[in-house]
Amino acid sequence: MAKNKNVNYKGPYGYQKMKEREPRACIRFKCALTNTILDVLRQRPGWVEVKEEGEWDFYWCDVRWLQENFDHTYMDEHVRISHFRNHYELTRKNYVVKNLKRFRKQLERDAGKLEAMKCDFFPKTFEMPSEYHLFVEEFRKNPGITWIMKPDGVRLDDQKDEIPVENYVAQRYIENPYLIGGRKFDLRVYVLVMSYIPLKAWLYRDGFARFSNTRFTLNTIDDHYVHLTNVAVQKTAPDYDPEKGCKWMIQQFRLYLTAKHGAEAVEILFAEMDNIFIKSLQSVQKVIISDKHCFELYGYDILIDQDLKPWLLEVNASPSLTASSQEDYELKTHLLEDTLNIVDMEGRLTGKEKRVGGFDLMWNDGPVSREDGNLDTPMNGFVANTHLGYNNDRKKQLKQLFKPFQTQQKV
Numbered sequence: 224m225a226k227n228k229n230v231n232y233k234g235p236y237g238y239q240k241m242k243e244r245e246p247r248a249c250i251r252f253k254c255a256l257t258n259t260i261l262d263v264l265r266q267r268p269g270w271v272e273v274k275e276e277g278e279w280d281f282y283w284c285d286v287r288w289l290q291e292n293f294d295h296t297y298m299d300e301h302v303r304i305s306h307f308r309n310h311y312e313l314t315r316k317n318y319v320v321k322n323l324k325r326f327r328k329q330l331e332r333d334a335g336k337l338e339a340m341k342c343d344f345f346p347k348t349f350e351m352p353s354e355y356h357l358f359v360e361e362f363r364k365n366p367g368i369t370w371i372m373k374p375d376g377v378r379l380d381d382q383k384d385e386i387p388v389e390n391y392v393a394q395r396y397i398e399n400p401y402l403i404g405g406r407k408f409d410l411r412v413y414v415l416v417m418s419y420i421p422l423k424a425w426l427y428r429d430g431f432a433r434f435s436n437t438r439f440t441l442n443t444i445d446d447h448y449v450h451l452t453n454v455a456v457q458k459t460a461p462d463y464d465p466e467k468g469c470k471w472m473i474q475q476f477r478l479y480l481t482a483k484h485g486a487e488a489v490e491i492l493f494a495e496m497d498n499i500f501i502k503s504l505q506s507v508q509k510v511i512i513s514d515k516h517c518f519e520l521y522g523y524d525i526l527i528d529q530d531l532k533p534w535l536l537e538v539n540a541s542p543s544l545t546a547s548s549q550e551d552y553e554l555k556t557h558l559l560e561d562t563l564n565i566v567d568m569e570g571r572l573t574g575k576e577k578r579v580g581g582f583d584l585m586w587n588d589g590p591v592s593r594e595d596g597n598l599d600t601p602m603n604g605f606v607a608n609t610h611l612g613y614n615n616d617r618k619k620q621l622k623q624l625f626k627p628f629q630t631q632q633k634v
């Protein structure tokens with residue numbers, strides 16, 4: 224990385240001094256994926272695509288590019304890329320559990336047991352083979368418990384089968400998932416991190432529940448279609464219908480739960496989910512290299528049990544951006560447009576915004592007060608400041624937000 228800005232480095236701009244460059248007439252982007260993100264980038268006014276060796280201002284890269292190139296690519300001040308260098312501290316199943324355990328200990332020391340217990344949202348997990356003996360000990364102590372073995376590598380949601388798997392984690396299987404219509408589901412929620420130090424994170428209003436195609440039962444423990452609700456697995460089921468897609472928007476899910484359990488129970492559940500997002504990010508805050516060129520859009524996988532307790536299953540650094548239906552396409556393109564609105568290559572934001580389109584600022588070096596200026600009262604000890612599952616009137620909000628900019632441009 225650059226040590227001296229006045230020296231010429233070969234980077235996305237080639238041999239050129241940052242300060243001498245003409246103001247940018249357009250934003251030059253590169254994109255390693257060929258799904259909705261490429262559509263969104265191509266349609267963005269003022270953005271132009273560059274091919275292979277061209278100089279770029281913005282790169283939606285994949286994690287492989289990052290591993291191979293990040294350390295020897297100089298980037299000018301304004302350049303942005305779509306991953307943090309060591310995102311795997313959060314997105315590998317074995318690392319996230321290690322980081323959460325350490326953070327829990329630190330919280331217990333600094334803030335007491337009650338605060339530390341707020342980290343108990345990850346099912347008990349052992350890294351294999353390194354923690355095999357601990358696992359066997361636990362297995363013997365509690366023989367009735369079911370465990371799920373999961374590959375721990377960094378894998379792309381969109382390319383699940385293509386990357387060879389090396390290690391596994393053994394994780395306590397949640398045997399009592401909340402069921403709707405007899406079916407198991409998990410939630411996909413999107414969190415955008417713009418910086419780790421200080422921690423600045425946004426939560427997207429939309430997300431979805433992904434249902435299993437098949438009714439839940441513990442009798443057929445080896446049937447993937449019953450127990451694994453991720454789309455990568457469900458879409459291979461013989462009766463899978465991509466248009467129905469086995470998905471519910473999170474708004475529909477929130478309404479359903481409210482009708483069944485009342486508003487308070489649902490508020491608590493959503494406050495607990497907020498707690499998961501914040502605590503998991505805080506647990507890696509000091510280990511992730513907080514490079515100002517980097518941002519990352521994470522896909523959280525959350526499972527809810529019959530006591531309405533949310534569990535964190537994993538955090539994806541490359542959540543699937545492939546659309547399975549028209550509704551899914553719209554969700555993803557809007558999500559990505561708003562991600563780019565926050566990355567703000569165009570320089571339209573003041574930095575004080577609490578909401579940009581479908582994203583609400585969830586954490587800004589501390590809890591964020593709601594638009595009315597008040598922090599919410601805690602629900603069961605958890606504070607929710609965000610609007611996950613609220614009405615996503617993003618178009619209206621964006622119009623308001625960028626109004627001054629549009630007027631300026633017309634002048």
Ligand SMILES: Nc1ncnc2c1ncn2[C@@H]1O[C@H](COP(=O)(O)OP(=O)(O)O)[C@@H](O)[C@H]1O
Pocket residue numbers: 346371373394395396397398408409450451452453524526536537
């Ligand atoms: N501990 C668990 N208890 C119950 N179900 C689980 C558990 N872990 C994973 N699953 C199911 O398996 C699916 C895939 O697991 P996940 O951890 O998201 O790994 P990946 O998506 O990398 O395969 C989840 O969507 C969920 O339905």
Ligand SMILES: [Mg+2]
Pocket residue numbers: 453524537
């Ligand atoms: Mg998953």
